Amino acid sequence: MRRRALIGAAAGLALSAPHVVRAATKPRIVMLLWRGWEQACDGFRDYLAGRGIDAEFIVRDAGQTTAPIAGYVAEINAMRPDLVFIWGGSTALAALGRYDAANTQAFIRDIPVVLAIVADPLGSGLVPSLDVPRRPVTGTIYVAPVEVQLRAIQAYRPFSRIGTMFNPLEQSSTAAVQQLAGLAGREKFELLRRPVPLEGGQPQAEAVAGLVREIKAAGAEWLYIPPDTFLNDQRAALTATALTERLPAFSATERFVTYANGLAGLVCRYYNIGQFTGFKAAQILGGTPAGTIPIQTLTRFSLLIRMATAQRLDFYPPMSLLRYAEAV
Amino acid sequence: MPHSPPGPHSVAGFAAVAALERRLIAGVIAVTLVLLVAATGVISQVALGAFRRVVLPEMGREATAVGTALAGQIGRAVALGVPADRLVGLEPFFQQTLASRPALDSIRLDMPGLQAQAARAAGPARAARDVQDVAVAVPGPAGPLGTLRLGVNPSRLERSAADSTWDIAIVLLVAVLATVEALMFLTDRFVSTPLRLVDRLASRVAAGDWTVRAQQMGLDAAGRFLSRMNALVRRMNERRRHVDWLAAEVAREAPHARGAAARVVAGLAAMRFAPAALGVEAIPRSVAIARAPLFLYVFAEQLSTSFIPLFAKTLAQPRGWVPATLAVSLPITAFAGVIALASPFGARLAGRLGTRGVLALGVVPAILGYAMTAQAQSVEAFTLWRAVTAVGYALITIACQSYLVAASEEAGVASSGGRGRTMAVFVYAAMTGALCGTAIGAVLADRIGFRGTFIASAALTACAGLLAWQTMDRGAGRRAVRPSVSAAAGARGIAWRNPGFVALVLLGAVPAKLVLSGFIFTIAPLFLQSLGDSQPEIGRQVMLYAGTMLLTIRLGAFAADRLGAALHSIGFAGVATGVGLLLATVLPPGLGLPLAIAAVGLSQGLASAPMLAVVPELCPELAARLGVATLYGYLRLAERIGSIVGPALAALLAGLFGFTAAIGAIGAVSLVTAIGYWAASALIERRLAAGA
Incomplete structure (x- = not known):
């Protein structure tokens, strides 16, 4: 009788043990965001849910400024979550620092990190290599290679002169413009570069429209908009001016076309980037060390064309491009 | 079981039976041929008619499907907001479609305010009635916006029909030849041989x-x-x-x-x-017993002749030590090399095991080689299994040859003329098998793929082996190893010091095999493929050499025996080959290549009998001392050098300088060696006349 009770108790304990164990291992993911929860985060969460990974999400929003980030970093270092999801290049630099930084006190230490909506983690010094990041930081790149974007522009309408503007403080932006300049010599076109003037260490929002006019006046046939957070904030004014100046605008990121009046873009949809980042995260949560997972971009990009802008500009894409385009 | 030498009555009876056999076979074959040609002619006409009835509407349907997709995309563009008269880039868009759809000839869009069209640039202008038009409406939100017209070119249909006609003709030819071989075998097995046996028994009984x-x-x-x-x-x-x-x-x-x-x-x-x-x-024993399996086996082996380098190209290339251009020639080289190595062993084995045993032994590596080739994934594996197949090839062909010799000895035909006739049977069976196999193999490869064709080769080889096993007697070909043969080591040295023999080998036999293996087996399939020919077309062209060779073999034998012009035939053949190949470099490939292939076939057919006949003439003391058969053996062995070097040389030249230059180089080699041979043999003849 007593033995039976003992066996029953042991069995009950054994049966409940997995639940006990499982409750203790629900992964905790800190979402360190720049401007709140949006499509990339949706894609990330949806991917993990689809894989049956029931994670606890702890959201910390920087609110489009780097000031609160230091406090969040301290919190993360104390909390020691299973994974940190960082949205945006500026957020990442503020929270992680360069890979070769001497003093790592102010940065997230020894906790795996996935990056999303980052344009150039290599150029900005976040990791020494994309294939083997070596530090526990991996993630995705949300822009297509500049050369591929260039071919898309040329397929739409060949040009000999193109203008671009950029925030000189943003590394991803300047790096993209640099690559475009490198291609200019090989592909025989002229690139007009217009950095946004700084005032008090910050780019001037009011100068954006004037720059657009300046680029148009210099004879540019296209306006190229690199991945640039500052310009994204000014996208309404930027694209509206481009429209009135009858300058076709091609961007590297989706918001200028989907939430503004840009003409076209060869982009990675934020949602898809979020999902791909989820894929990396699932590998880390499954036990793969983050430093061995390569940082990659998507292999397929979306060609967005805003038909209303095309109509206003009377500047239509050729049939062969229209066949593959996503009309917005 | 004793094989008695024929008595006097029996030889006469044998001749009578042979005459009866010839009349019988000729009659049966004539009737069968007429029926076969008539039936196949009717079938091909019906098939072509059905082809036209079925395929033409299909092509129209394909054009409609393509047109609907294109019109849909144009409609979508308009629906997205592009005004109809502002559609951009329609001509390049249509050209893309034309490039991927060879059956379409032209696309034309008619919309109010917009007209765009694209047409295939190349090709002659066609009369309006030749072009079939398919019209599709461009869909719009409020009804059709315009019409898209696609032109289908029926002459592409005609080309497909012509291809099918050729395929049917090839199948007909092969069916006719195979039927003839089968009939010869069956009449021999069920009529002549029993009659011969009866005749023997009857003449014994008549003699008490x-x-x-x-x-x-x-x-x-x-x-x-x-x-x-x-x-x-x-x-x-x-x-x-x-x-x-x-x-x-x-x-x-x-x-x-x-x-x-x-x-x-x-x-x-x-x-x-x-x-x-x-x-x-x-x-x-009768000649037909070895002829049928030989025909079947050569047929099986030659199925792959028209595409060995092409198959090699599709496999994983060897890394590092072999330059890419040589890789495709490795299997052919290995095949020839292993045959050369295995032949002496084969001859000795035949003496010890008898014909049936060696043939059965040879069937094993042959079938294994084909089966493993069918699943080879790399050029190295292909070469290995080709080498295994070559062992089988050497054993089987030697077995058939030795049976033929045994059969002709038994028929009491032991003279050199008789041996010549026996060799003629061997060569005819092999060449017919080569012709049929090359042609059908290409058609087969087109339908079931290269690997499937190798499996077919294995199956046919199994049939040949079974046939031989059933019909060959166990004792044929068994003989004690002659001490003169085994002591031939010193004899070989003597043979190579004879200038006549060396001239024949180096300037006549080796270049001929070099042209055959380098041009016909290696370059021709690769070149034809690069010109865009389909596999059946490649097979038809490569097969030309076997066909033309069959035509001129008898002519060459005639020249050697009656006209005594053996030496000149060989020289002439080399010159004709060289001229044919050099002409191919200046003529357009559509004309020059078949011409060159036919020239090679004609020349080699012309020279094959004279080359054997000339051996005792050129070096009479050697022939008397060692025996003509031994010299033939050395000749065959030396020829293999050409077969081994040819593919590698051809592939290397083609890789470095292009196909046309490689063909020209091989032609030049043939021409120069032929002229050299003429000169050398004239000198030797003068010396012989002076010394005699």
């Missing part, structure tokens, strides 16, 4: 020899006849035993009659009996 019965030959009419003859022989022997017993009884019981009984018995002395144990007259 009752000691032998005939070997059983089955249950058909001839077999039953032989059984009855055997029963007759047995009864006669029993009668004789009875007579002997009676004589013994009489001697015991009635001594006064002993003398009379003894006289009766003595009267029977003229006839011979063997009541205790009858001997057996074995089924006579």
Whole structure:
């Protein structure tokens, strides 16, 4: 009788043990965001849910400024979550620092990190290599290679002169413009570069429209908009001016076309980037060390064309491009 | 089982049977051919008619489907907001479609305010009636926006129809040739050979020899006849035993009659009996028994001739040590090399195991080689299994050859002319098999792929092996190893010091094999593929060499025997080959390549008999000392050098300088060696005349 009770108790304990164990291992993911929860985060969460990974999400929003980030970093270092999801290049630099930084006190230490909506983690010094990041930081790149974007522009309408503007403080932006300049010599076109003037260490929002006019006046046939957070904030004014100046605008990121009046873009949809980042995260949560997972971009990009802008500009894409385009 | 040498009556009987056989076969074959050609002609007409009825609407349907997709995209563009008259880039868009759809000729869009069209640039202008138009409406939100017209080119259909006609013609040709071979085999097996056996037995009995019965030959009419003859022989022997017993009884019981009984018995002395144990007259060997399996096996082996380098190209290339251009020639080189190495062993094995044993032994590596080739994934594996197949090829062909020799010896034809005729049987069977195999193999590869064709080769080889196993007798070809052959090491050295022999080999035989293996087997398929020919077209062109060779073999034998022009034939052949190849470099490939291939076939056919005939002429003391057969063996062995070097040289030249230059180089080699051979043999002849 007593033995039976003992066996029953042991069995009950054994049966409940997995639940006990499982409750203790629900992964905790800190979402360190720049401007709140949006499509990339949706894609990330949806991917993990689809894989049956029931994670606890702890959201910390920087609110489009780097000031609160230091406090969040301290919190993360104390909390020691299973994974940190960082949205945006500026957020990442503020929270992680360069890979070769001497003093790592102010940065997230020894906790795996996935990056999303980052344009150039290599150029900005976040990791020494994309294939083997070596530090526990991996993630995705949300822009297509500049050369591929260039071919898309040329397929739409060949040009000999193109203008671009950029925030000189943003590394991803300047790096993209640099690559475009490198291609200019090989592909025989002229690139007009217009950095946004700084005032008090910050780019001037009011100068954006004037720059657009300046680029148009210099004879540019296209306006190229690199991945640039500052310009994204000014996208309404930027694209509206481009429209009135009858300058076709091609961007590297989706918001200028989907939430503004840009003409076209060869982009990675934020949602898809979020999902791909989820894929990396699932590998880390499954036990793969983050430093061995390569940082990659998507292999397929979306060609967005805003038909209303095309109509206003009377500047239509050729049939062969229209066949593959996503009309917005 | 003893194979008796033919008696005098038997030789005459053999000739009578041979005459009957020829008339019978000719009649049967003529009737069969007429029926076959008529039936196939009717079938091909019906097939082509159905082809036109079915395919033409299909092509129209394909054009409609493409047109609907294009019109849909144009409609979508308009729906997205692009005004109809502002559609951009329609011509390049249409050109993209034309590039991917060879059946379409032109696309034309008619919309209010917009017209755009694209047409295939190349090609002659066609009359309006030749072009079939398909019209599709461009869908719009409020009804059709315009019309899209697609032009279908029926002459592309005609090209497909022509291809199918050629395929049918090839199948017809191969069917005819294979039927002829099959008929020859069947008439031999079921008519001539039983008749020969009956004739032998009858002539023995006519000469009073009752000691032998005939070997059983089955249950058909001839077999039953032989059984009855055997029963007759047995009864006669029993009668004789009875007579002997009676004589013994009489001697015991009635001594006064002993003398009379003894006289009766003595009267029977003229006839011979063997009541205790009858001997057996074995089924006579015939040439057809080796010819059918040989034809079948060469057919099986040559299925892949038109695409070996093409198959090699599709496999994983060897890394590092072999330059890419040489890789495709490795399997061909390996094949020739292993045959050269295996042939001497094969000959010795045939002497020890007999023909049937060696053939059965050879079938194993042959089938294994084909089966493993069918699943090879790299050029190295392909080369390895080609080498294994080559072992089988060497053994099987040597086995057939030795059986032919045994059969012709038994028929009492031991002279050199007779040997020549035996070799002719071998060459004809092999060339017919090569012709059929090359042609059908290309069509087969087009339908079931390269790997499937290798499996077919394995299956056919198995059939050939089974056939030979059933029909060949065990003892054929077995002979003690002649000491003169085994002591031939020193003889080889003597042969190579003879200038006539060396000239023939280096300037006649080796270049011929170099052209064959380098141009026909290696360059031709690769070049034709690069010009865009389909696999059946490649097969038809490569097959030309076998076909033209068959035409001129007899001419060459005639030239050698009657006209005594053997030397000149060989030189002429080399020159013709060289000229043909060099012409191919200046003529357009559509004309030049088949011309060159035909020239090679004609020349090599012309030179094949003279090359053998000229050996005893060029070096008479050598021929007398070593025997002509031994010299032929050395000739064949040396020829293999050409077969081994040819593919590698050709592939290297083609890779470095292009196909046309490689063909020209090979042609030049042929021409120069032919002229050199002419000069050398003239010199040698003068020296012989002076010395004699």
